[in-house]
Amino acid sequence: MIEFREVDKTYSNGVKALSSINLKLNRGEFVAVIGRSGAGKSTFIRCINRMHEITSGQLIVDGTNVAKLKGKQIRRFRRRIGMVFQSFNLVTRTSALHNVLVSFVPELPLWRKLTGIFPKHNKIAALTALDQFGLLDKAYVRVDQLSGGQQQRVALARTLAQRPDIILADEPIASLDPVTARQVMNDFREINEHMQIPIIMNIHHVEIALEYATRVLGFRDGTIVYDGAAKDVTPDILKEIYGEMEHQTHTVLEEAHAYVS
Numbered sequence: 001m002i003e004f005r006e007v008d009k010t011y012s013n014g015v016k017a018l019s020s021i022n023l024k025l026n027r028g029e030f031v032a033v034i035g036r037s038g039a040g041k042s043t044f045i046r047c048i049n050r051m052h053e054i055t056s057g058q059l060i061v062d063g064t065n066v067a068k069l070k071g072k073q074i075r076r077f078r079r080r081i082g083m084v085f086q087s088f089n090l091v092t093r094t095s096a097l098h099n100v101l102v103s104f105v106p107e108l109p110l111w112r113k114l115t116g117i118f119p120k121h122n123k124i125a126a127l128t129a130l131d132q133f134g135l136l137d138k139a140y141v142r143v144d145q146l147s148g149g150q151q152q153r154v155a156l157a158r159t160l161a162q163r164p165d166i167i168l169a170d171e172p173i174a175s176l177d178p179v180t181a182r183q184v185m186n187d188f189r190e191i192n193e194h195m196q197i198p199i200i201m202n203i204h205h206v207e208i209a210l211e212y213a214t215r216v217l218g219f220r221d222g223t224i225v226y227d228g229a230a231k232d233v234t235p236d237i238l239k240e241i242y243g244e245m246e247h248q249t250h251t252v253l254e255e256a257h258a259y260v261s
């Protein structure tokens with residue numbers, strides 16, 4: 001359903017962030033994108049919903065050639081792809097409920113957009129989404145009074161309320177403590193398994209990536225050096241993705257080795 005054909009991405013400053021990317025991602029997959037800082041993970045994820053434009057090649061999502069979309073088509077296309085960020089991207093001074101309701105704004109007639117009066121069925125859908133994440137009692141609490149994990153769950157509820165076909169997640173657990181990070185990863189797993197929504201996640205915690213993902217893409221210098229099942233990742237493969245045991249990669253490899261060996 002997502003196909004990269006010989007995709008390159010070069011930024012205007014000349015940095016080649018993606019080079020000859022070829023792959024197909026299928027419905028129901030939970031894909032972890034791993035690699036060193038600067039390997040091209042965020043660029044890869046952000047090309048899928050056209051937050052970044054590819055430079056050459058083709059990117060096909062559900063039969064649509066993403067580069068060919070224009071104006072309104074891009075906005076409609078983006079609505080089908082949920083995006084979750086490290087920083088949650090919530091409107092911090094309003095309630096959890098209002099943050100989820102925001103996902104319905106593009107569908108509203110102009111007078112509702114201007115007055116901020118949401119129809120009843122939107123409110124019910126938003127409350128249902130919050131309830132799915134155990135946050136019904138927080139619906140009227142300002143999000144800046146919630147914990148990091150609760151805020152990321154509000155962001156997930158907002159994404160799900162949008163009924164996305166695909167969820168992209170750019171380091172969604174990077175700012176969470178280990179226990180909360182796992183709770184949020186369990187939420188992602190639940191969404192993936194029960195709703196069959198494919199998840200493509202850029203993640204620095206290798207041991208968590210291997211535990212939760214079904215498929216791993218290992219990036220190095222803008223190319224994919226590993227594409228396979230999470231269960232088949234070996235210490236040697238991790239070394240190929242992260243390089244030799246330099247100071248920077250030492251800890252991450254130690255933790256991941258402990259998991260895979």
Ligand SMILES: Nc1ncnc2c1ncn2[C@@H]1O[C@H](COP(=O)(O)OP(=O)(O)OP(=O)(O)O)[C@@H](O)[C@H]1O
Nearest residue numbers: 011012013015017036037038039040041042043044
């Ligand atoms: N907007 C931009 N303009 C120019 N170069 C960029 C831009 N964004 C990223 N790059 C460069 O492209 C390369 C890939 O960056 P990218 O953010 O995709 O890597 P990453 O693997 O996600 O890194 P990190 O794990 O640190 O987030 C890097 O060399 C980076 O400096």
